[in-house]
Amino acid sequence: MQFGIFRNSKEQQQKRERRNVALNKAKLKTIAPKFSFGLDALGIVNGKNEKEVLRSFVETWFSDPSKFLDSSLFNPEQKVVQQQELLSETAFSFPSFLDVTDTARFFESKAPFYGYNDTAFIILPHWNAHFDKYKLGTAIIRNFFLPVSTYRYFPVFATESVYRDKIRYDIVGPNIGLTIKRFQQDVLNIQHFGNFLRNQMGYRHVGIWAYSIGSPRGFVASMFGNGIFDFLILNSLAESFGESLLNGISTVEIAEEIRKCLTDTEATNFLSPLSPGKYRKYFNRLPVYTRLVQGKYDLVFGEENNRRMVELLQNTRPDIDIEFGDFGHTTCGEFEKVLPVVYRNSQFIRKVKSL
Numbered sequence: 001m002q003f004g005i006f007r008n009s010k011e012q013q014q015k016r017e018r019r020n021v022a023l024n025k026a027k028l029k030t031i032a033p034k035f036s037f038g039l040d041a042l043g044i045v046n047g048k049n050e051k052e053v054l055r056s057f058v059e060t061w062f063s064d065p066s067k068f069l070d071s072s073l074f075n076p077e078q079k080v081v082q083q084q085e086l087l088s089e090t091a092f093s094f095p096s097f098l099d100v101t102d103t104a105r106f107f108e109s110k111a112p113f114y115g116y117n118d119t120a121f122i123i124l125p126h127w128n129a130h131f132d133k134y135k136l137g138t139a140i141i142r143n144f145f146l147p148v149s150t151y152r153y154f155p156v157f158a159t160e161s162v163y164r165d166k167i168r169y170d171i172v173g174p175n176i177g178l179t180i181k182r183f184q185q186d187v188l189n190i191q192h193f194g195n196f197l198r199n200q201m202g203y204r205h206v207g208i209w210a211y212s213i214g215s216p217r218g219f220v221a222s223m224f225g226n227g228i229f230d231f232l233i234l235n236s237l238a239e240s241f242g243e244s245l246l247n248g249i250s251t252v253e254i255a256e257e258i259r260k261c262l263t264d265t266e267a268t269n270f271l272s273p274l275s276p277g278k279y280r281k282y283f284n285r286l287p288v289y290t291r292l293v294q295g296k297y298d299l300v301f302g303e304e305n306n307r308r309m310v311e312l313l314q315n316t317r318p319d320i321d322i323e324f325g326d327f328g329h330t331t332c333g334e335f336e337k338v339l340p341v342v343y344r345n346s347q348f349i350r351k352v353k354s355l
Helices: 010-027 050-063 131-145 176-199 214-223 241-247 252-259 264-270 276-285 303-316 335-353
Strands: 082-086 089-095 103-109 119-124 149-153 205-211 231-235 289-295 321-325
Touching (some): 050 264, 089 176, 103 131, 103 176, 119 176, 119 214, 131 149, 131 335, 149 176, 176 205, 205 214, 214 276, 231 335, 241 264, 241 303, 252 264, 289 303, 303 321, 321 335
Parallel strands (some): 231 289
Antiparallel strands (some): 103 149
């Protein structure tokens, strides 16, 4: 967390955004893997013409997204959630959907004694998130802003230790099929655990609080979650995932690998299952209490990409609370910006709880 006081012009913030991303990449030195269509990750065996196979896969996906994104259609009753101690915390675990080698883990922090004991939030982190920083961040939110129980989710936790201090190319990378699979896997895991919180843990209200690449996961999970989620707080949401991947300053190396084999149009289409804007016909399924915090100066997702998402939501769901602020993707995390944003996010939920 840094201070950005008196340096809040667009030019100054974008300069800091570029520096923040460069410093993070230098710290997480990792060579991007080679491009792959990744059909095996999608369970596709016959892939002689990979482009045509992927194109057909995407068409099938959008002909009925619920078949891919509704956990109730994947026999969730066969998955047993178990409580255990892990990293000095209580963790709820179950075998991940789609990937039997992975275990989905949600780390619990109960609400303070003076808090909302009937409400729980699933916290979805940004790409390459640091486990301990999110533990501290959610503790601050829980104890000083919004006293609810929180459950932090870290995608593909089975390989978290392998990728510690490395870029998580196993979650977002130049392997198209694997990137889609990880997204679908997270959506299903989030829904399943949200259902567990409501029906097994007894929480009356369940919400999602998401950051960066966690936002499209929370966005889609709530949309196809059959009413599991009451609240949705999103911090940064691009209209097109493919566009953000190809043009964002955080994913230059991934874009370079993809462009060796695909045009931008092809790549954007193949990655469209991760694009929130492609689900506009289902926006009416989003929780009534949804709030989006969006940066005007975002170079990670893209200024135009963010603006389109804001306008799309305003036109289709004018009831959604939107803060379109004078900050970027990473500069929103600066001290004097992040605390007011967290306060306003929390007040949004507090007002609903008081109704």
